[in-house]
Amino acid sequence: MMLGRPRKSRRLWLVFFALAACLIAEALLRGGVLNPVDQRLQDFWFQWQGVRAEARHVGIVALDEDTLAAYPDDPMIFWTDRLAVAVARLREVGANVVGLDMLLSISPERWLGKLGGDLQQAARDYDRTFREQINSGQLVLASTRSGSGGRETDYLLPSPDYLLALPDFDIPGYVALADLLDEGDGVIRRYLMAPVALADRILLDGNVPILGLPSLLAVRAAGLDPLATSWMIGGRAMDREQPPEPIPYFGPPGTFPRVSLTRLLSDDALNDPAVTALQGKTVLIGATAAGLNDEHFTPYATRLFSGRGVLMSGVELHANVLESLLSGERLQPLGDGPRIGTLLLMVGLAVVAFVALPVWAGALLWLATIPVLALSGFLAFRFDVLAPVSAYAVATAIALLGVLGWRLTGEERERSRVRQMFGRYVSDQVVEALLKSDTRPELGGQSQEITVLFSDIRNFTTISERLNAREVVEMLNTYFERACAPLLAEGGSIDKFIGDAIMVEFGSPLPLADHANRGIRAAIALRAVAAEFSVWMEKRFPDRNLPKFAVGIGLHSGEAVIGNIGSLKRMEFTAIGDTVNLASRLEGMTKEIGCAILASETTIVGAGRNVVCGRSEVVKVKGREEAVRVFEVLNVEGGEKDA
Template sequence: ATGGDSLADGWTFAGESFSRQRERRRIGYVGPPGSMLTVSMSRLLKPDALADPLVQQLKGRSVIIAPNNIGTSDRHFSPYSRSLHGFSTEPMIGGEIHANAIETIMSGLYPRDLNHWIAWPALVAVLVAAVALFLRLHPVGGLGVGLGFSLLILVPAYALFQKDMLLSVAPFHLALAVAFLSTLALRLTGEERERAHLKSMFGQYVSDVVVDKLIAEGQRPNLSGEKLDVSVLFSDIRNFTTISEKLDAEEVVEMLNAYFTLTCEPILEQGGMVNKFIGDAVMAVFGSPVHYDDHARRALLAAQAMAREAKKFKTWMTDRFPDRGLPEFGIGIGVHSGPAVMGDIGSVKRREFTAIGDTVNAASRLEGVTKEIGCVVAASAASISAAGEGILTGRRQVVHVKGKSEPIEVFEVLFE
């Protein structure tokens, strides 16, 4: 077509030299399959072919003759053949690929890589923005951001491709994937460390749900001490001294373990903290270390459930220790709501997260009041009022308790 010698050592096309030695060059495709002018051989062989407008467009062009029937195997994938929405997913015929190669040579418009001084800063900028969002958002949200960035980078890559410039998206996708997985691993290991720390502090006293809530909401108890509105529950076994005198030491431990296993479960179910065991007594706090606006209601619901469990425990005691002359099993529960100081209290060698203050003392005294007024659960008016509707109460009495100058209005809480 150019009049050159096919046996020469090299050729010059469009001002550029090409040697006989094989070398790789990029093809600047003008578009998807079908973008090149294609004329069927049957139209060229018609007697009036020169009058055909499509044939007339071949004038002055380089022409490639190649098979284009469906059965030919001379079909190949190109950058346009798949993956771009709106374009055919069929491969490109060999003749059209050769036509694109010739067009690239004649025009000199070879696809070239985007300048590294532009590509790498863009990669760093995208990565910094993505990592900042990964660390701030929930992992599911972070995954969405990563997918969004991965899709967004395709837009400038395609726009540059139309200008015969290549922006490789693989480094962006790989960097986003590594950044997401790294931040996820960092977050998980950090959460696991925090979970282990909280477990070591509260694992024996609160449910796993409470620990998960502490982590999920970012709540951390102030170990140095803080004043909070909480509800405190005290419970002990009636006539425990008499029972313990008629049982062996091993039997006493067995009984207490069985009893605490049953009665502590309602505390945990209501999000309370089993703060400590004092002989046959148990102290629980609601509203710390996790804050609940309805801590009073949770404490009273737990008290009602504990009373029901204690009633069932009577049968266990009768079956386990028959003919031992034990007094009838029963418990007393006192609940009071108000401010208390929560903190990590103790010596250098031994500390515990607990509550102290007038509210704690009042709850303990109310447990003792249950014997005087002849009920199982006694709650202060402060707890009943804070709990709202739905808590069944019985007798009401105003009592004076040790350690308080003002009398306390007490309600019997019904549980059946």
């Protein structure tokens, strides 16, 4: 019996590979293993896009090189009087809220007070105007922390002189954390509304800063309560304890317009268009001069192989976060549903392709998808969506390896077995059809309707006597090479060569509904090959007095047992039974009846009405009691009639 691996089982295995690849890729993604790849890709996307959007809600007042050059001899601890003037003028032109991105951990008054004497007396009112600006409620101060933030001593706050000037001594409402979120490689890519985890600060609320500097400024600019746990800002809900979000940088360093602090301090500042343009904006005052060491790695500073790009000042980095909060701009990671759905779809298509293609072609296809995935990720990025390109690449790679392993351990071995068994006897098309079928030939046999064709060379004994052994082998090899082509073209299975004879089955190993018709067409084509070969014989062996080369062909259709037959040491796939015997006998009778092709009535009826027949006789064959009606086959309709 012919049994085999059902196609359903094969499909189940392929579905298993696809699901396993998706699950592994999803686990790696959720576990953060793939983050470095996606982060670096997203860095390049920022660089490729350049300026992404216009900053409309935030302005920067810069302590730049011009500012440092204007006051070369003054320590920055004594700049609070200038900062007071700057804040006052910003309020006067209509700035919304002002954030000071500088940690003022000591005041001039305290510093001078340590010196005692007249300096201590003179310093008492040095910061009065700056404290007034703090008390106005429109200035947010910066702080930082070390450690987890679970203790008050972890926080480095502004000078107590400035904390006492806060409205209602409200530290969480007017002091923010300027800390940045480092992803581990030194590049700032995400931000937190509250930089310290709730579990670490739960006992300290009310005594220490809670929100990050951009977060507190955004809440203040929106006129909301900083002590609330959630807000609606920029058209979207924000939660104080929400997980880190990607920073949607608006462009490379220098994208945000800056106003030098010197212009704000000039006598004509209120008439300066750059200053008046800050009306209605939330303003950050911070250092941009390179010598002040407030520069950070952002996606614009990374490089693929070596070197680095331009660093971004801390105040501009905060400005990017603040602008995104106020404008509603965000980079949204692809949601779980769309991500898993597209992952399953892509891996499913990849598995189908990898199964259909040779291994090397599948590997090349996978390599070709990598730049396509990167480009697709960049297009999604242009629409503010972060697609996990690494997950798609890893999932398809796992699928490729799974299909490869499946082929090596099972499918390829099975295909190799089938090719080895049938490749010598049937056409490549039949082999491929057999490989795609639901069954596989195995040991044993089964009964099947087939058409058997026997053909041998007329007067072969005489020809062999007049040629030497080497020439006989040459003749047979040349003839068989030409004879096999039309037989295989009709889907025939060349069972064996028996001396000068050929045994062929149609409808084996795969059943064919038109096996009789194929056998008739193959016989007519074989007769034509023999006629052409006779010309070759005359040219190859002139003056040998050889009989004219010709063949006799017998055909019969019926039931036969086909399968692997033989011993454990030697076994071959063949057909046996009365159908085979009768086809062989009819081939032998072609010489007696005087025709090239002789077919049984069963074959003629099975082939249909398009067969052109000559003589018809009822004959008795050796070893068979029942007589058989046979027909001389001349041609098929549309073919060339036998001469």
